Amino acid sequence: MARQTIHLEPAERDPAKLKKTGLSIAVLMIIGGVLVTFAYRLKHQSDEQDARPHVVQRLTEVFFGRDQNNKAFTTEQLKGKTTLFTPLSLQEGERMKESLGAMRDLSQRFPDDENLLFLGITVNPEADGPDELRHLLMELGVADDSRWFFVQAEEEAARGYIRHKIRAEFKESVSSLEGPRERFRSTLVFIDENLHVLAPMFDLNLAREVADDAGRLLAEDPEEARRLNARERVDDVEKARARLDAVLQYIREGDLKEG
Template identity: 25%
Template sequence: MRTPVQHLEPAVRDPRKLRNTALILTAIMIASAVGIFVAYLKLAERQANDDTPSFKGRLDPNQVLKVWRQDESEGDLGSLQGHVYVIAPVLFSDPERWQHTRAVLERLAKKYADREDFHIVCLTVDPENEPPKKLAEYAKELDATLPKWWLAATREESTHKFLKNILRMEVYPHREDGKWIYDGAVVVIDRDRHIRKGTVKMSDRFRTDAKFDFEAAAAWGKEHPVDGDTTRVSRDLEDLLVHVIDHVLAKPVTKQ
C-alpha cells in the first residue's frame, strides 16, 4: 500500500534571529581581523627594532666555488667554512668601476688585520682576460696578500652562475657593446655559510634589507647630499657593513 505523501510546510525563518546571527558572525570576523592586524604590527615593530642581520640564503657545501688565486694556487671557498668573509665581484682592469668598493675593502683589511677568521674575496667577472698572472699584478697594487685577501678567478660560466644563482646578485654578468655589466655589491658570508644582509629601519614599525653597493651609494650621495654632505650615505652604508661583520664574527659556528 502506498504511503500518502505528507504535506510539508516551509520553515519560517525569524528575521530578527537571522540579523542577530549575521551581526555576531560579522563581529567575530572583524575581531579576528583586528587581532591578526595588531599581531602583525607588533611583529613588524619588533623586527624594526631588531638590528640583527637578515638571512638571504645559504651556500651549499657541494656548490661552493673553486678558484685560482693571485699566487696561482687553487682555492676553495668551502675551506672558509667556520670563518667570515666578504665577496666582491669586480673588474680589475677597470678600477674606476669599483673605486669606492675598493676603498671600503682596503679599510676592512686594515680593521680586521689581526683576525685570522676574516677574509676578503675579490672575484673577477672577466676571468678569461684576468687570469692568475694578471691577478698577481693587481694584488701588488692592492697590497692584497693571502690568506687574508683573495683575488680569485675561475671559468667565466661558473663565476657568473655562482654570482646569480648562489649569491642571488641582481644582474647576471654580461657584455653590452663591449662593456661588462654586473652587480658589484659586497656580500657577507657568515661562519655557517649564510648570506647575511644589514637591515635599515624605515619607520617606527618597518625595516628593509640594505644592499652593500658602494658605487650606487656614492652616486646617490653625490646627487642627493645629506645636509650638504655627499659622503654621508656611503659612510652610513659602510658602518652598517661593519656592524654586520662584527655581529657574525661574534657568533660561533652552529653545531649541526
C-alpha cells in the first residue's frame, strides 16, 4: 500500500502577533512571580511581627579576629553591651546597603550610648582585610566611632561562628528563570549584654522586596493585590526599621520572651 504523503504548511509567523504573545507571556510570568514571591515573603515576614525578643542561645565560645585597625578582637569585648551584628562581604555592597544604613542611623541616633556596639564579621577575609574594612567604615561616616568593629578572621572560623553560634545565615537560594541561584543574605541580629543571641533576626532586603512586590502587584493586578492586602505591605521597610527600634528598647528594659 502506497504511503500517503502529507504536505505540512509552515506555521504563520506574524512578527506583530508573536511580539504580542511574547509580551503577554512575560506579563503573566512577572505577575505570577510576584504572586509567588509575595505570598512566600509575606509568610516569612510574620516572624518579625512580635518585636519582643527572645533568647536563641548564648555565645559561650569566644571568637577571635582582627578589627579594622588591625587590633585583636574577641567577643569578650561585647560583654555588658548591646550589640547589633551583621555579616559582611565587601563585594556585596548593594546587598549590605539596607543593613549598614540601619546600623549607621541607629548609631547616629544614640551617639553617646557607650553600651551600644556595632559588629560586622566578614565572610570573605581573603578580600576584606583591615584596610578595606576601615575604608567601608569611612564611607559610612563612622570610622572614628569607637563603638564599631568590622572584623576579619580565618574564613572557616568566621563562617562557622556566624552560622552556628550567632545563627545568622549569610547565603540564600532564590528562584530565577535559569533555576535556583545563591546570593548573599544581609541580616541584622541583636546580642544582649550577657552574650545572648536574640530573635527576631531582621532582613531589610526582604522587607524591601516585599514592599516592591506589593507596589508592583497594586499596579499590575489590583484584584489580587486586594486579596493579599498588598497595600499594607508597601511600607514594610519602615515597619521593619520601627521593629528594630522596638527590639532595642525591649532589650534595654530587659523584657524578653521565653525562648
